[in-house]
Amino acid sequence: MPQAIGRFPRWIHPVFGLGLVMLCSILALNSSASVRLFIILSAAGLMVIGITRIMDSAEHGTPWRASGWLNAASGALLAGAGFTALIWRGATLPVLALAVAIALLVSAAAQQVPMLNLRGDTLIWGNSQGGHGALWSAAIAAQYAPEVGILGVAALAPATNLVALAQGVKDGAAGKVVSAYIAAAWKEVYPELDVAGQLTPGYVPAVERIGDLCFDGRDALAGVIGSTQLFKPIFPDTAIDGPLGGKLRGNSADMTVGYPLFVAQGQADSLVLPGMQREWVKQRCAAGQPMEYREYPGREHMPLVEADSPLIGDLVAWAGDRLAGKEPVDSCR
Template sequence: MSEMGDDRSGRTRRVVGIVLAMVSIAAGSVLILAHLALPEIVRLAGAGLVVVGLATVLGVDGAGHSRWWARILTGVATAAAGIVVLVWQSASIRSLLWVMVTALIVHGVHTIVAAIRSETDRRVAGVFSGAAAVLLGVLCLVWPVLAIELIAFGVGAWLVFVGLRGLLDPLLHRRRERAAARAGSGRLRRWGRTILAVTVFLLVAALAVGSALLLRGDDRPAPDDFYTSTEPLPAEPGVLLRAETLGVGVPAGADAWRILYTSTAPDETVVAVSGTVIAPADRGTDALPLLSVAHGTTGIVPRCAPSLSPTPFSDGAGAALTEMVTEHGWAGVISDYVGLGTPGMHPYLVGQVEARNVLDASRAAQQLDGVTLSSDTVVWGHSQGGHGALWTGQIAQDYAPELTLLGIAGMAPATDLYTLAELSKDEVGGKTVSAYIAQSWNEVYPELDLAGHLNPGTAHGVERIGDLCFNEKDAIAALVRGTQIPEQVFPDAVLDGDLGATLKENSPTGPWPAPVLIAQGLADPLVKPAMQQDWVDARCADGEPLDYRTYPGRDHNGLVAADSPLTPQLVSWTLDRWNRAAPTPTC
């Protein structure tokens, strides 16, 4: 009777094992082959974990030999993780990833332990496959959005593998026993599992090394003592505090300096701001025509200042700036903006502050020994700098009436900030810029409490991006981290509320006291051409005579590249402004 009971129990266990294996194969196949929405992917992966957990408890998952208590604990933990994923509907993707990754790591450890108690080929394969599972779990946390794809394909393949193993392992085990009786036969077949496991481990290890290199960014130095001002500061903005010769990244035929000067912070206090000045090496005593350049996005922390870069004059239309200086005898001044170079958080895309910093840099540059500058100036800017250039023109007559603006050029300018945020909120570039806004504006506009209103699961990515610059190697790391923010940074309710209103307040609308050139690449994925066209149409309707030029095939940086058709046009347009030629508006 006892033998009959054991036989009946064994048959029941095998039937249950077959059913669980088939369910695991079905769930994995659907994950791989079906086009599912993200919530469906997560739920199906959770159900798969429950199935694998039950199979592990019953010892029908084909993982090998392990102690009964280790098998039961692993199975229960795996099934529990699946249940949590299924029922915790309010959790963020990152939280659910933590649950699934924990199950992956636990099951990997169980595979190692079970393999140690098995034959030699299974033992080596188990160690490597278990280690690969643990390392893959860590990578899932580093790359949460990629991990979503891994859930659909990697977890799906794992479920199919576990199911097939549960179906076939008894048969393969009997074949291994028969093969073992024949000395020297089937050696390559017996060790095939090990070769596969080592290959998988090496691939995962390569992913880990590549991830470390991508996310490391660059090693640019922190600002030195030059950027630290001596208190008390002069009471008025635009005062040159110090200057030193700049020898790195200066074009042939030019001289350059770093400067520290006073300007106005968001709270109206006077603060120190850094910047650079460039002038032709061969210059006389006559006043040089002046370009006031507003630079594009470089980051929001002090080490991201353009004056700290090994290529301080390459931002935006760098080729055109070099030509203006070395061939046409102009000088250029570039503000780093407050919080870049000097201590504190940079008020990113805060129009009034950008403009004050640009105007005060032009004031301070006129106090530089060895260079005589005109008070007439043309303002340039690309991207964030285009936003700053337009704001510079908008407030120049009230803030710095001693300067005369002859022209304002905005290249792919960030104009309608609200629409830009709305259009790009789900894109990598939009998430990266939103991360900068979230970090910066949380300090500039504390009443918005942006840190408390981020979408769940985005805070970690926002914080890491905020510490990275947006040029050189850091730009790659920032964008890569942007890809791993699983959803838009700000909920729609926040974007449509006070944040949206503040974005609109920081969007330039004119009027402008001088001719305005707007240049836009029609292949720009960051500053959308449709948004720019709507903004231009609105300004034209308000009576602002803009010169709007579009460039087919040019993306955000390609618009201002040396080979762009804009480069010679920008130089010619700027010389025309100095010569007081009549503008050519397109409105």
């Protein structure tokens, strides 16, 4: 199969993989079963494209972008991520690896299609935990990827002060679901914490079940229902006051962002609490961080970024101003 694909122009390879991902995405809209199918088929597509890139580098010695070793390395990344997701398709980290590989594939496809003319500037957007990721991406960008020209960062209902977030929502159903996700992920990332040993006694099986669910559709409903059967917080105060809390503080967004920053918050948000966000904004402003901060009345956590939200127009206008090189607004003044 790789030899057959190799007969096509190189730019066809990532387009083929991207098309497969898009097709599988259509199948992944409503149920956890179809999500698994999406992961399996996408992983298979990534493996094919990755192997093709490795063979292309070995046989022709001509890269897509820079050098043969880079072509082979990116192919290995794609094939490895696909294989990992195929073997452990229920785990969180392999799915994240698959998402990273898909992003790489999309970027490679766009840059290889001759009809497209991409500008080198970048805007970083993120919602909720993605907002937390956007802030951290901007904070390390100059050292990690200095070649990327970042024009601005938009963090929408971002998880900023993780200790305050954990304490503020620990008794709510959605907060318990998020705590279960933290437990599932940090058990893998920070094995030295012994996360299972820090959970409320007797909660390990329930937390593992919730942690295996997605925060969307039927899985989200199942997670919330399961969390209502847990009458105490998933992490007791002793855990948050100990090493686990230290990791929460270390992962909080207390860094300086050296790019125009836009932060949005729903005033009715019951997950990322408005009071917590205002306190974070106050602290960052006092530390000299300029930003444009906006709140949206009546908007819960997810409705903040839905199509009818006034945030969408503000966000697009903000992005247009960054692309046009206009002076950013500073709400801290």
